Amino acid sequence: MQRSEQLFQQAQKLFPGGVNSPVRAFGRVGGTPPYFKRGSGPYLFDEDDKQYIDYIGSWGPMVLGHAHPGVIKAVQDAASDSLSFGAPTAVETELALKIQQHLPSMQMMRMVSSGTEATMSAIRLARGFTGRDKILKFEGCYHGHSDSLLVKAGSGALTMGEPDSAGVPIDLAKLTLTLPYNNLEAVEQLFAVDGSNIAAIIVEPIAGNMGMICPVPGFLEGLRVICDQHGAVLIFDEVMTGFRVHIGGAQGLYKVRPDLTTLGKVIGGGLPVGAFGGRTDIMQCIAPLGPVYQAGTLSGNPIAMASGLATLTALEAPDFFQNLHAMTHRLTEGLSSLAESAGIGLSTVGQGGMFGFFFSGQGPVSNFEAVMAGDADQFNRFFHSMLDQGVYLAPSPFESGFVSASHTSEDIDQTLEKADGALQSL
Numbered sequence: 269m270q271r272s273e274q275l276f277q278q279a280q281k282l283f284p285g286g287v288n289s290p291v292r293a294f295g296r297v298g299g300t301p302p303y304f305k306r307g308s309g310p311y312l313f314d315e316d317d318k319q320y321i322d323y324i325g326s327w328g329p330m331v332l333g334h335a336h337p338g339v340i341k342a343v344q345d346a347a348s349d350s351l352s353f354g355a356p357t358a359v360e361t362e363l364a365l366k367i368q369q370h371l372p373s374m375q376m377m378r379m380v381s382s383g384t385e386a387t388m389s390a391i392r393l394a395r396g397f398t399g400r401d402k403i404l405k406f407e408g409c410y411h412g413h414s415d416s417l418l419v420k421a422g423s424g425a426l427t428m429g430e431p432d433s434a435g436v437p438i439d440l441a442k443l444t445l446t447l448p449y450n451n452l453e454a455v456e457q458l459f460a461v462d463g464s465n466i467a468a469i470i471v472e473p474i475a476g477n478m479g480m481i482c483p484v485p486g487f488l489e490g491l492r493v494i495c496d497q498h499g500a501v502l503i504f505d506e507v508m509t510g511f512r513v514h515i516g517g518a519q520g521l522y523k524v525r526p527d528l529t530t531l532g533k534v535i536g537g538g539l540p541v542g543a544f545g546g547r548t549d550i551m552q553c554i555a556p557l558g559p560v561y562q563a564g565t566l567s568g569n570p571i572a573m574a575s576g577l578a579t580l581t582a583l584e585a586p587d588f589f590q591n592l593h594a595m596t597h598r599l600t601e602g603l604s605s606l607a608e609s610a611g612i613g614l615s616t617v618g619q620g621g622m623f624g625f626f627f628s629g630q631g632p633v634s635n636f637e638a639v640m641a642g643d644a645d646q647f648n649r650f651f652h653s654m655l656d657q658g659v660y661l662a663p664s665p666f667e668s669g670f671v672s673a674s675h676t677s678e679d680i681d682q683t684l685e686k687a688d689g690a691l692q693s694l
C-alpha cells in the first residue's frame with residue numbers, strides 16, 4: 269500500500285478528505301483507499317500492483333466489467349471525431365431508442381450528465397407539472413445530492429424539515445416529506461391528509477443506497493395507486509437499478525409503470541451520463557416545449573452516448589441477465605451458507621448484477637431502521653479481511669455490491685474461499 273498511502277497523503281492537501289466523492293475516503297471502515305491504475309474484466313490493479321476482484325464496479329456502471337473491448341472501441345472511434353459539439357447528434361437518438369425499447373414508460377426523455385442532475389430535474393418537472401411544492405421520499409433512499417433530496421427522516425414517524433446536510437435551507441427541506449421504506453400504510457395516511465399538496469413520490473424501486481433492500485410485495489403497486497388517486501407523479505429512481513437488475517429495470521421486473529424514470533450509471537457504461545423521462549404530457553413541460561427550465565453544456569455528449577450505446581447493446585446478448593443473476597446468486601448463496609456454518613447472522617439478497625449482505629443477526633432487512641441495527645464492527649472486520657485478501661467490496665455497510673458479466677464462477681468461488689476465512693475469524 270506504499271504508493272497508495274503516499275498518493276492519499278498528497279491528495280488530502282488538495283481534496284477535502286483526499287477524495288472527490290466522500291465514500292471513497294474509507295471514513296467508515298478506516299485505512300487507506302487503494303489507488304487504481306488499471307482494470308480488466310472483474311479485476312483491478314492498484315498503484316502497488318496488487319490485484320483485486322472488484323465488487324464495486326465504479327458503484328454500478330461497470331456491468332460488463334472493466335475495459336470491455338466493444339465499449340473501449342466505441343469510445344475510441346467516437347473520440348477521434350471530436351469530443352463534443354454541444355449540438356444534436358445521431359448517437360443520442362440511438363441510445364434513447366434503445367433505452368425506450370427496454371423501458372417503454374420512457375415515452376420522451378432528456379439526457380444529462382449525472383444521476384443527481386436527472387433526479388433534480390425530475391423533481392422540478394413534477395413540481396412544474398402539478399403546480400405543487402411538496403415531495404415524498406423514503407428514509408434511506410438516496411437520490412443524488414440536490415437540496416430537495418438531501419433530507420432524511422427521524423425514526424419511524426413522519427418528520428418534516430430535517431436537512432441531511434449543512435447548507436440546505438430549512439424552508440426548502442420542509443417541502444420534502446420522508447417515510448420508512450416499504451410502509452405503504454404510512455403513505456396512505458399521509459396522502460389522506462396532505463395528498464393535494466404533494467407533487468411526486470420519488471422512490472428507488474429496489475433500494476440500493478442503504479445496502480440493498482427489495483420492495484415488499486404490493487409496495488410499488490400501492491404507490492402507483494396512491495399517485496393515481498391523488499394526481500401525484502410517481503418517479504422511479506432507477507439510476508442504480510436501470511439495466512442492472514433486469515433488462516427492463518426494476519419497473520420491468522416488478523411490472524409497475526412509473527410516470528417518470530431517472531437513469532444513470534449503467535447507461536453511460538462508465539462515462540458521465542444520466543437521463544430522465546416518462547409520460548409525454550409531463551415531458552412536454554420541459555424547455556423549449558414548456559415552462560420548466562433544464563439545460564446542459566455537455567448533455568448528450570457523443571463519447572458518453574457511444575459508451576452507453578455499446579454497453580446497452582452488449583446487455584442484449586441472449587440470457588445476459590439470467591447468467592448475471594445466476595452468478596450473483598452463486599455469491600450470495602455461498603456467503604449465506606458460509607455464514608451459517610460459521611454461526612454468524614448474515615442476511616443476503618441479490619437481483620441481476622446487484623447484491624447486498626447485512627450482518628443483521630436474524631431475519632429479513634426491509635427498511636433503514638433494520639439496516640442501522642446491523643453489526644458495524646463485524647462488517648468492518650469482514651471488509652478489511654477481504655480487502656487484504658484482494659477482494660474489493662464497498663467500504664460501507666450502506667452500499668450495494670455489484671457483480672459484472674465478466675465475473676466467472678472461478679472468481680466467485682475464489683471470493684467465497686476468502687470469505688470463509690474472513691467469516692470464521694470474526
Ligand SMILES: *Cc1c(COP(=O)(O)O)cnc(C)c1O
Pocket residue numbers: 382383384385387410411412413472476477505506507508532533542
Ligand atoms: C448513484 C445514484 C444517484 C446519483 O447519481 P450520481 O451520478 O452519483 O449523481 C441517484 N440515485 C440513485 C438511486 C443512485 O444510486
